[in-house]
Amino acid sequence: MSWRDDLERVLIAENALQQRVAELAVEIDQKLAGNEPLLLVCVLKGAFVFLADLIRRMEARHEVDFMEISSYGTGTASSGVVRILLDLERNIEGRHVLIVEDIIDSGRTLDYITRNLRTRQPASLHICTLLSKPSRREIDVSVDFIGFEIPDEFVVGYGLDFAEAYRNLPFIGVLKAAVCQTSKPV
Ligand code: IMP
Ligand code: MG
Numbered sequence: 001m002s003w004r005d006d007l008e009r010v011l012i013a014e015n016a017l018q019q020r021v022a023e024l025a026v027e028i029d030q031k032l033a034g035n036e037p038l039l040l041v042c043v044l045k046g047a048f049v050f051l052a053d054l055i056r057r058m059e060a061r062h063e064v065d066f067m068e069i070s071s072y073g074t075g076t077a078s079s080g081v082v083r084i085l086l087d088l089e090r091n092i093e094g095r096h097v098l099i100v101e102d103i104i105d106s107g108r109t110l111d112y113i114t115r116n117l118r119t120r121q122p123a124s125l126h127i128c129t130l131l132s133k134p135s136r137r138e139i140d141v142s143v144d145f146i147g148f149e150i151p152d153e154f155v156v157g158y159g160l161d162f163a164e165a166y167r168n169l170p171f172i173g174v175l176k177a178a179v180c181q182t183s184k185p186v
Contacts, residue, residue, distance in 0.1 A: 007175060010172070011174050037061040038063075043069060045167070066089075069083070094122070104129050104131070107140065157171050157173045162180065
């Protein structure tokens with residue numbers, strides 16, 4: 001049985017994702033042209049697939065670094081508890097930083113990250129997210145680049161997981177409600 005059987009439907013097809021990622025790269029190149037070299041901060045784990053595709057479409061000079069944040073204990077609802085599991089390797093003081101995130105849901109994770117990174121005094125701080133669920137927002141965060149606004153449904157694929165599964169799907173899909181309810185998250 002394939003993991004694909006756990007999906008209700010495809011929300012964003014592979015070609016639509018690839019096209020939008022290419023557009024985002026152009027937007028970033030244009031808007032942040034004066035900020036080279038950029039430091040792209042990839043928020044693990046969900047954003048690593050997006051980052052990998054995005055940087056191969058970008059022309060602006062950049063480096064990448066990684067940060068892992070935990071906002072979800074288990075399951076599909078935000079616990080509201082945010083902590084750093086892995087911190088950046090680099091000192092970002094005076095650097096032009098672009099945060100690369102997979103999805104903004106309540107906004108808690110990004111609010112925490114931006115407040116945390118600002119205390120390190122970067123020269124500039126911008127945010128790029130592949131997906132956003134505006135109807136779920138609890139904390140307002142100003143996002144500079146958004147791939148797609150999506151409805152309030154739990155999605156997986158293209159780096160996004162449920163209980164660590166489905167990250168490898170090349171599209172964004174909606175998980176069957178029965179799977180979210182019955183699977184035991186790790
Ligand atoms: P927030 O702190 O509520 O904005 O949640 C952001 C994080 O929750 C994202 O970085 C994801 O890791 C995770 N998340 C939120 N919605 C989804 C979803 O629909 N699928 C998979 N992960 C999600
Ligand atoms: Mg994430």
